[in-house]
Amino acid sequence: MLKIKNLHASIEDKEILKGINLEIKAGEVHAIMGPNGSGKSTLSSVIAGKEEFEMTEGEIIFDGIDLTELAPEDRAHKGIFLSFQYPVEIPGVSVTNFIKAAINAHRKSQGLGDMPANEMLKMIREKSELLEIDRKFLSRSLNQGFSGGEKKRNEIFQMAMLSPKLAILDETDSGLDIDALKVVANGVNKLRNKDNAILLITHYQRLLDYIVPDVVHVMVDGKIVKSGGKELAYELEERGYDWLKPEQV
Amino acid sequence: MTIEIIMELKDKLISSFLAFEESCDVDADIHLLRSQAIKEFEELGFPSKKEESWKYTSLNSVLKPDYSVFPKKENAIEYGDIKKYLVHNIDTYNLVFIDGIYSSHLSQTTHDKIDVCLLSAALAKPKYKGVIDTYFNKAIPKANGLTSLNTAFSKEGAYIHIHKNRVADKPVQIINFATGNEAALMIQPRNLVVVDENAQVQIIERHQSLTDHPVLTNSVTEIFAGKHAVVDYYKIQNDRSSASLIDSTFIDQKAGSNCSMHTFSLGGKLTRNNLNFFQKGEHSDSTLKGITIIEDKQHVDHNTLVHHQSPNCESHQDYKGIFADSSTGVFNGKIVVNQVAQKINAFQSNNNILLDNKATINSKPQLEIFADDVKCSHGCTIGQLDKDSLFYLRSRGIPLKEARALLMYAFANNVLESVKIPEIKKRITHEIAMKLGVSLGFDL
Numbered sequence: 001m002l003k004i005k006n007l008h009a010s011i012e013d014k015e016i017l018k019g020i021n022l023e024i025k026a027g028e029v030h031a032i033m034g035p036n037g038s039g040k041s042t043l044s045s046v047i048a049g050k051e052e053f054e055m056t057e058g059e060i061i062f063d064g065i066d067l068t069e070l071a072p073e074d075r076a077h078k079g080i081f082l083s084f085q086y087p088v089e090i091p092g093v094s095v096t097n098f099i100k101a102a103i104n105a106h107r108k109s110q111g112l113g114d115m116p117a118n119e120m121l122k123m124i125r126e127k128s129e130l131l132e133i134d135r136k137f138l139s140r141s142l143n144q145g146f147s148g149g150e151k152k153r154n155e156i157f158q159m160a161m162l163s164p165k166l167a168i169l170d171e172t173d174s175g176l177d178i179d180a181l182k183v184v185a186n187g188v189n190k191l192r193n194k195d196n197a198i199l200l201i202t203h204y205q206r207l208l209d210y211i212v213p214d215v216v217h218v219m220v221d222g223k224i225v226k227s228g229g230k231e232l233a234y235e236l237e238e239r240g241y242d243w244l245k246p247e248q249v
Numbered sequence: 250m251t252i253e254i255i256m257e258l259k260d261k262l263i264s265s266f267l268a269f270e271e272s273c274d275v276d277a278d279i280h281l282l283r284s285q286a287i288k289e290f291e292e293l294g295f296p297s298k299k300e301e302s303w304k305y306t307s308l309n310s311v312l313k314p315d316y317s318v319f320p321k322k323e324n325a326i327e328y329g330d331i332k333k334y335l336v337h338n339i340d341t342y343n344l345v346f347i348d349g350i351y352s353s354h355l356s357q358t359t360h361d362k363i364d365v366c367l368l369s370a371a372l373a374k375p376k377y378k379g380v381i382d383t384y385f386n387k388a389i390p391k392a393n394g395l396t397s398l399n400t401a402f403s404k405e406g407a408y409i410h411i412h413k414n415r416v417a418d419k420p421v422q423i424i425n426f427a428t429g430n431e432a433a434l435m436i437q438p439r440n441l442v443v444v445d446e447n448a449q450v451q452i453i454e455r456h457q458s459l460t461d462h463p464v465l466t467n468s469v470t471e472i473f474a475g476k477h478a479v480v481d482y483y484k485i486q487n488d489r490s491s492a493s494l495i496d497s498t499f500i501d502q503k504a505g506s507n508c509s510m511h512t513f514s515l516g517g518k519l520t521r522n523n524l525n526f527f528q529k530g531e532h533s534d535s536t537l538k539g540i541t542i543i544e545d546k547q548h549v550d551h552n553t554l555v556h557h558q559s560p561n562c563e564s565h566q567d568y569k570g571i572f573a574d575s576s577t578g579v580f581n582g583k584i585v586v587n588q589v590a591q592k593i594n595a596f597q598s599n600n601n602i603l604l605d606n607k608a609t610i611n612s613k614p615q616l617e618i619f620a621d622d623v624k625c626s627h628g629c630t631i632g633q634l635d636k637d638s639l640f641y642l643r644s645r646g647i648p649l650k651e652a653r654a655l656l657m658y659a660f661a662n663n664v665l666e667s668v669k670i671p672e673i674k675k676r677i678t679h680e681i682a683m684k685l686g687v688s689l690g691f692d693l
Contacts, residue, residue, distance in 0.1 A: 048644045052636065076646035088638040092662025093655060101655070102645040109646065158645065 001026045001063060001197050002047075002166055008057035009046045016042040018222035019058070024166070024197045031200040031208055033233065034219035035241045040201045041085060043219070044168045047199075048082040049075045062166070077109035079165030083155040083172050090142040095154060096124060098142045099161050106162065127160040131187045148175025156187045163191070168199045173207035185210030205237040218244055258312050259294050262398065262435075263287060265318045269402060272319075279372050279403070282386055286400035293394035305579040305611045306550040311493040311519050314463040316435035318402070320348035326426065326459075328355060334457045335422060339672045341453070342421045344407045348428055349436040351405055363450075364410040365421050368439055371408040380410055384443050388471035388499035390527070396497050399469040403439035406470075411448035413475070420451040420670060425468075427492065429460025438468045446475040446503075451670060455485045458492035470498040474506035476530065481669050482510045487680055488517035490545060497523040504530025504559070511668055512539040513677050514549040515684055525554045528562045528590075535564040540661045542681060544573035553582045557590040557620075566597040569661040572608035583615040584625060591620045597627040602634060602660060604653075654685040 007020040016039045024030050034040050046053050047060060049072035060067045067075055090098065104114045115123075128138060131153050143151050152172050159167050169188070173181055188211050192198065200211060208216070208230060216232040217224045218241070225244050226232065266287045270280070295312060296303040326347055335343065342365045345355035351367045358366045364377075371377040372385075389396050407423045425438050444450055458464045474480050486494060494517055500508050514520050526535040541549045555564040570578045580599045601610040614627040634656050642652035658681060668674045682688065 045640075048640075050640050071649065072640060072643035073646050073648045073652075076644055082644050084641060084644075086637075088635070088641040090638070090642075090655065090659045092659050092665075098645075101647055101651070105646045105648060105651065162646070 002199075003061040004047075004058070005061070006058035007043075007046070007055065007060065009042060009053045009055050011042075011053050015056070016053070016222055017046065020222075020224055022217065022224065024199060026165075026197055027194040028215065029192070029198045029200065029211060029213045030215045030217065031202060031213040031233065032217045032219050032224075033202060033205075033236055036203070038219045039222040040219055041170055044082055044170045044199070044201050047168060048072055048080055073105070074109075076162075076164075077106055081159050081162055081164030081167045083152070083159060083167065083169045085171040085174065087143045087151045087155055089144045091144050093142050094139050095142055095157075096138045099124065099158060102158065103161060123161065127157055130160055130190060131157050132183050133157055149177065149180035152176055152184055153180065156184050160187065160191055164196065166197050166199065167191075168201065170201045171203070172200070173202055173204060181207065182210060205233040208233045220244055258316065259290075261316075262318065263291055266401060269318070273404060277372060278378075278382070279385070283401050283403065286392070286397045289392050289397035290394055290401055293392070293397060295394050302552055302581060305577070305581075306519070306521055306548065308495075308519075311463075311465055314433035314465070316433045316463070316465060317431040318435055320350065320434055320436075321430055326352070326355065326428065330459070331355065331424070331426060331457075334424060334426075334455060336420075336453055336670075336672055336676055339670070340419050342417075342419060344421065344423045346405060346425045346438065348430065348434060349405055349425070349438065363412060363415050363417050364408065365417075366408050368406040368408040368441060369404055371441070372404075377408070380443055384471065384473050385441055386471070388473065388501045388527070389469075395467055395495055396469055399437045399439055399467050399497070402437040403469070406439040406441070409440070409442045409450065409452065411444045411450045411478075413445040414447045415445075416448065417450040420453055422453045422455070424454075425456045425466065427458040427460075427462075427464040427466075429458065429462035429464075431462065433463040433465075435465045435467065438466065440468070440470040442470065442472040442480070444472070444474050444478040444480050447477045448475065449479040451481045451483075453483045453485065453670075453673065456488060456492070456494050458489045461489060461491045464492040466492070466494045466496075468494065468496045470496070472498065472500045472508070474500065474502045474508050476503045477505040478503070479506070480508045482508070483668070483670070483673055484510070484512045484522075485677070485680075486513060486517055486520050486549075487515040487684075490516070490518050490547065492517050493519040495521045495523075498525065500526045500535070502526065502528050502530065502533040502535065505532045506530065507534045509536035509667065510538070511664070512551070513680070514539065514541040514543065515680055516543065517547060517549075519548045521550045521552065523552045525556070526564065527556045527558060528564070529558050531559045531561045533559065533562045535562075536667060537564070537566045537568075538664045538667060539568040540664050540677070540681075541568070541570040541572075541578055542657065542661070542684060543571075543576040543578070545576060546574070547576045548578070550579035551581070552579070555584050555595065557584070557586040557593045557595065560589060560591045560593070562590065563594045564596065566599075567664055568599045569664055570599070570601040570610055571604065571657050571661065572601065572610055573604040575605070575607035575609075577608070578610040580610070580612045580629075581615070582613070582627070584617070584627075586618045586620050586623050586625065588619040591622045593620065593623040593625070595623065595625040599629045600660070601629075601631045602657070603631060604634065650685075651687045654682065654687040657681075657685065
């Protein structure tokens with residue numbers, strides 16, 4: 001589904017990603033772990049198409065299509081979803097209206113008209129129940145005054161509504177207490193199926209107890225320095241990252 | 250060269266005055282006022298950039314056309330042609346003027362408990378003499394060239410009088426259309442709004458040109474809010490790029506009154522809003538809010554004054570501006586607090602987004618505080634659309650144009666929160682969406 005080959009990317013001439021290779025197949029869950037500043041969030045932004053980053057080398061192929069020249073919205077329409085570490089606040093636009101705008105933009109890209117109101121409502125009800133989201137929450141301005149947990153829950157709610165092929169969850173566990181983490185992880189697990197894939201970006205092994213990955217990658221200084229099964233996460237938890245400096249690999 | 254042209258319009262107006270007076274009733278009391286005013290205009294003329302408050306707004310280009318001062322009477326407008334410019338989904342009283350002339354068949358007036366009619370009638374009929382003598386031209390503390398010019402040619406406009414303890418049963422719309430029958434037209438609407446003690450009214454005002462011929466409107470509105478009166482006034486400025494508007498509004502507030510002015514500036518060649526609040530009684534409350542979204546070479550200038558003359562009052566100013574292409578904006582907000590006006594809360598905020606390198610905003614707060622126990626704050630920001638926010642929206646599949654529109658809406662949105670007529674909120678949201686050329690896929 002996703003094939004990243006020798007990806008180099010930089011921002012303001014500073015190289016952050018220094019040759020990433022990664023392949024994710026449908027039905028898989030991958031986790032990328034690594035210390036702060038290793039380029040994990042940059043990788044997720046580059047896949048989603050953030051324009052401030054310049055891809056200097058390599059390619060990102062998604063479902064056989066080279067994403068390099070595609071705008072973020074076009075990538076979204078193809079099925080890529082990024083759950084943000086820091087979701088932005090949009091005053092005056094409710095969660096419901098925002099998700100309507102997003103859904104209808106997806107439909108428009110497929111040549112469909114707006115989703116009928118009753119269908120939309122039904123879907124909103126189902127997906128908000130999945131994430132134990134209060135009805136009142138849906139009429140609040142998007143992310144405005146939301147707690148860290150509410151913001152993350154809202155991100156996964158949007159994921160549930162848009163049902164992407166590839167969901168990149170960037171530090172979805174940060175700012176969540178254990179109960180909220182369980183709800184979010186449970187929501188994500190229910191959305192998993194053989195046709196979609198998930199890329200988890202995280203510092204901590206904690207999230208991986210709830211969303212169990214098929215593959216764990218370790219990223220240090222812009223490169224993936226080690227890949228392995230879920231047991232790698234435990235090893236990292238115990239030993240830290242120092243034993244995995246890129247030059248040692 | 251330019252100076253010469255300005256002289257021409259000034260001279261033309263002065264020489265037209267006699268003919269104008271002949272068309273009016275010269276025996277009326279207002280005759281004296283007009284004669285005095287034309288003399289003042291002769292002396293003061295049009296403001297120039299040399300004046301501090303006109304530093305960033307030049308009238309040169311809008312004074313150039315050879316404006317006709319006397320439109321031909323031509324009322325070939327049907328309701329269907331203008332419906333879209335009215336807030337028409339709610340029941341309102343309507344005062345419609347076409348090329349400065351009252352259109353009875355498009356208007357709906359009343360004298361039932363409240364007076365909503367035309368100024369020319371109020372000026373002429375003895376019944377209204379008391380109100381006219383007490384209020385007409387009394388809210389303007391110091392004449393300037395533009396207000397004098399308007400007074401000299403004052404003849405038609407809205408006359409709204411809400412009697413003591415009355416609440417207007419529906420909003421009043423004042424709409425001035427220019428038809429373009431003339432190659433170029435200058436109009437001078439004059440509105441008088443008197444809201445007695447404990448009375449309430451909501452007013453919507455719009456100036457709309459129907460063709461691409463140049464139009465210059467020099468409008469003056471006086472509003473008197475009696476004790477505990479409530480006045481909510483909405484100005485929708487979304488005219489063609491051939492039409493310019495100079496609006497001077499004076500609001501005189503008595504104790505406990507609550508007045509709000511929302512100005513939505515979404516179009517027009519040049520728009521200058523001179524908005525003046527005078528708090529003349531304790532516990533009065535003033536709200537001044539605006540959304541400006543313009544492009545091309547459009548120019549919008551908000552020149553506000555809040556003069557706190559009594560203690561224990563509040564004022565709230567919040568102006569949001571979004572400027573595209575080489576459009577220019579000015580916010581010049583002056584707050585004066587007299588020595589007696591202790592315990593004042595005065596807030597002012599002006600936030601701007603420049604979408605292009607060529608767009609300009611000049612923002613200038615001015616505070617003159619002579620009392621020592623007051624709370625005054627002002628803040629001004631100038632920025633751009635946030636890249637991270639744009640990326641967030643686009644990553645959800647919302648295309649760039651719509652994402653920008655959503656962010657602009659979010660930026661300006663809180664100004665709409667204090668709008669008390671839901672239909673106006675909808676209307677403004679719709680006009681903004683139309684202007685930005687997007688369908689946001691939902692009703693905001």
